[in-house]
Amino acid sequence: MKRIAMQDTSPISVTRTWKLDLYADYGDGSSARVFVATRTVTLSGGRDEQGHALPIVATVDGAEVPTEEAVQLLTWAKRDGRATLLSDERSIPTIGKAQGCELHRELGRLGYRNHYSVAGEALERPVASLATLTAQEAGVVRSYAYGQLGLTTGSVAA
DSSP: OOOOOOOOOOOEEEEEEEEEEEEEEOSSSGGGEEEEEEEEEEEEEEEOTTSOBOOOEEEETTEEEOHHHHHHHHHHHHHHSEEEEEEEEEEOOOOHHHHHHHHHHHHHHTTOSOHHHHHHHHHTSOOSOGGGSOHHHHHHHHHHHHHHTTOOTTSSOO
16 A cells, blocks of 8 residues: 655644733832733734745734734733633634535545545545645545545546
């Protein structure tokens, strides 16, 4: 069985949100430390289907700001206050039902009967639905399926 190495360039969206308690010094001595503000900072970014970094979008209290401004607030809170991570959300887009159905058809045209088994062998993990594959994973399954028959991807079944 031929294994296909998979480099992780799957598209992914990452969004992190922090609650920042900001303090500053007002004069000399430990009692001169005063609370300034509480802010909520969110940074969103990730990578596209080719693995290239997407631009980072920053918000402070729901308003979009330059990324540098959000990073300065985070740095300030970590240095002179408190930064509490509220959420860390990651999502990977999948190919969905329409493209999953097309992959089923293509595997069927190649003569495979158990499409989930082929996908599982290619990805080295159980696969319960082709619709839940990422675009990169679908490509690996496709290449694997053709390769098992000694064909070049897309040469016969398309």
